[in-house]
Amino acid sequence: MNFDLTGEQDQLRDAVRALGRKYGHSYFVQKAKSGGHTDELWHEAGRLGYLGVNIPTEYGGGGGGITELAIVCEELAAAGCPLLLLVVSPAIAATVINKHGTEEQRKRHLPGLADGSQKIVFAITEPEAGSNFHRLGTVARRDGDDWLLSGRKVYISGVDEAGHVLVVARVAVGDGSAGSGDAAPQKLKPALFIVPTDAPGLEKSRLDMEILSPENQFMLFLDDVRLPADALVGESLDAGLPALFAGLNPERITVAAMGAGTGRYAIERASEYTATRKVWGGRSIGSHQGVAHPLAHAAVQVELARLMIQKAAALYDAGRDLEAGVAGNMAKYASGEAAALAVDTAVQALGGAGMTTEYGVATLLGAVRAGRIAPVSREMILNFVAQHILGQEKSY
Ligand SMILES: Cc1cc2nc3c(=O)[nH]c(=O)nc-3n(C[C@H](O)[C@H](O)[C@H](O)COP(=O)(O)OP(=O)(O)OC[C@H]3O[C@@H](n4cnc5c(N)ncnc54)[C@H](O)[C@@H]3O)c2cc1C
Numbered sequence: 445m446n447f448d449l450t451g452e453q454d455q456l457r458d459a460v461r462a463l464g465r466k467y468g469h470s471y472f473v474q475k476a477k478s479g480g481h482t483d484e485l486w487h488e489a490g491r492l493g494y495l496g497v498n499i500p501t502e503y504g505g506g507g508g509g510i511t512e513l514a515i516v517c518e519e520l521a522a523a524g525c526p527l528l529l530l531v532v533s534p535a536i537a538a539t540v541i542n543k544h545g546t547e548e549q550r551k552r553h554l555p556g557l558a559d560g561s562q563k564i565v566f567a568i569t570e571p572e573a574g575s576n577f578h579r580l581g582t583v584a585r586r587d588g589d590d591w592l593l594s595g596r597k598v599y600i601s602g603v604d605e606a607g608h609v610l611v612v613a614r615v616a617v618g619d620g621s622a623g624s625g626d627a628a629p630q631k632l633k634p635a636l637f638i639v640p641t642d643a644p645g646l647e648k649s650r651l652d653m654e655i656l657s658p659e660n661q662f663m664l665f666l667d668d669v670r671l672p673a674d675a676l677v678g679e680s681l682d683a684g685l686p687a688l689f690a691g692l693n694p695e696r697i698t699v700a701a702m703g704a705g706t707g708r709y710a711i712e713r714a715s716e717y718t719a720t721r722k723v724w725g726g727r728s729i730g731s732h733q734g735v736a737h738p739l740a741h742a743a744v745q746v747e748l749a750r751l752m753i754q755k756a757a758a759l760y761d762a763g764r765d766l767e768a769g770v771a772g773n774m775a776k777y778a779s780g781e782a783a784a785l786a787v788d789t790a791v792q793a794l795g796g797a798g799m800t801t802e803y804g805v806a807t808l809l810g811a812v813r814a815g816r817i818a819p820v821s822r823e824m825i826l827n828f829v830a831q832h833i834l835g836q837e838k839s840y
Contacts, residue, residue: 447754449515456512460494460519469524469709469804475658476807481605482658485525489516490560495534498694499542503554509761510535510694514701514753521705522712524804526811528659528702529565529602531819533557535698536691537564537610540636544678544687549638553608563606564638566691567597567664575824577634582613582666584635584676591671593637593645597664599818603641603648604660611637611666612688615681635684636677645669655810693760695819696772700753703779703815706808707746707786713805714739714790717797735793742789745782752778770833777825783812 449457467485475482489495497512499505506512517530538557541549541564556562573579582595593613603609614632639646647665677687718730718739729735756771790805791798799806816822830836 447751453512453515456494456497457515457519459492460489460516461523463489463492463494464520464523464525467523467525469807472525472658473656473801473804473807476656480658482525482527485520486527486529487560489520490558493558495530495560496538496554496558498534499538499554499558503542503550504558505538505554506558509757510539510697511754511757511761513694514697514757517698518701518705518708518750518753521702522708523705524709526702526706526808528657529563529605531695531698531702532566532601533563533606535694536566537608539694540610540677540687540691541638543690544636544683546674546679548674549677553638556607562608563602564608564610565600565602565606565641566610566612566695567600567603568612568688569597569599571596571598571663575821577612580612580614580634582611583632584613584615584637584671587670589673591637591673591675593639593666593669593671595666597666599651599661600648600664601661602659603662603664604650606641609639609641609646609664610677611639611664613637615684617681633681633684634688635681636687637671637675638677639666639669639671639675643669643671653810655814656807657811689765693756693765693768693772696776697753697756697760697768699815699819700749700756700772700775700779703776703783703812704746704750704753706812706815707742707749707779707783710783710787710790710805710808711739711743711746713803714793714798717803718793729793738789739793742782742786745778746786749775749779749782770829773820773825773828776820777822777829780812780816780822783815787812 493506494516496505497508501507520527541553570580584591584593613635615635617631617633645667646669648662651661653661718735719728721729752775756768756775759771760768787808794803797803831838
């Protein structure tokens with residue numbers, strides 16, 4: 445068992461940490477409050493190769509894995525810059541296209557994702573379907589060689605910053621007449637489409653969210669969006685389900701890494717403050733166990749989550765997808781809880797300063813709260829663990 449990073453991974457961690465600190469949390473907050481995006485940070489990270497660490501070298505990436513991308517996500521968050529689009533563009537979209545796209549799709553999209561000049565966001569959630577992806581109502585149907593896509597998506601991050609959105613839809617297969625006399629019901633197969641964000645028939649409406657973030661969420665309306673045949677990810681409809689699942693482990697692992705980084709950031713801010721602030725004689729407020737223990741407890745939870753993230757990423761990079769699925773879900777759960785605890789505890793330890801913009805901790809409350817809901821909620825992870833690990837009957 446080896447818990448050490450390789451020399452290259454260590455260097456990556458140090459270099460990304462330095463880049464994150466160059467920008468810092470005040471940059472992130474200023475962009476969020478002004479309605480801007482973190483373009484400078486994104487493009488510099490792209491130029492330095494950090495956005496493409498998990499993309500094969502032949503498509504302009506670093507040739508690493510999700511371990512490396514998790515390092516990037518964690519270190520930028522630990523510097524106060526938790527960039528949600530790292531989870532959708534390099535983690536989900538690049539993985540899906542690399543593993544299940546056609547060679548033409550890999551050549552067209554991966555170099556831009558690797559250098560940060562292109563972003564592809566991800567749209568699965570729907571107003572009616574929620575956590576139940578079997579109820580997805582977005583459908584794709586054939587029209588000659590083209591596809592026509594219709595449906596609605598909600599909470600889709602970063603559509604205003606991206607050239608394309610990877611849309612999860614369903615396609616009817618079979619004509620209803622197959623089988624033995626009785627009309628067999630049509631089957632709906634999941635399929636992924638790479639849709640230009642300026643495609644005619646695709647409308648977006650920005651949602652007002654109570655999260656301080658430079659990345660926005662959107663409702664998407666797809667009204668017979670016409671797409672060429674090669675917008676479908678993969679060579680055939682059979683690629684749909686594996687392609688969808690391919691994105692899930694990287695999504696969970698990188699979002700968990702972002703949560704762990706955010707937790708580290710908050711604990712560091714609070715510890716610096718409590719070690720020096722004195723309001724009772726000569727002792728720091730951190731000398732009181734009522735202040736120090738909650739911070740220490742949060743630090744333990746964050747470190748436990750980091751360990752699980754490291755395990756999940758190692759399993760994933762070793763091609764052990766099923767085990768990585770279990771570990772990735774557990775890592776995401778642990779990190780979501782730890783990050784929310786760390787930020788809340790840090791706010792409390794800072795007292796009034798905790799609620800100021802200057803100290804930069806309360807600014808993360810909305811984001812870490814969302815981390816217990818998205819991209820997969822804590823309840824759905826507990827359902828997964830209860831059913832698949834503990835052998836409990838499914839309740840829904
Ligand atoms: C900031 C943010 C960014 C997002 N970005 C994206 C994005 O880029 N792309 C995208 O596709 N989606 C995105 N989402 C959507 C996110 O993935 C969903 O919000 C999440 O999957 C939960 O779905 P829902 O909101 O429909 O909740 P629902 O499914 O309506 O669930 C509501 C509550 O009920 C609980 N619940 C539901 N079913 C069960 C059950 N069977 N057992 C126990 N509890 C249950 C849930 O855990 C949750 O607490 C984003 C959401 C947020 C908040």
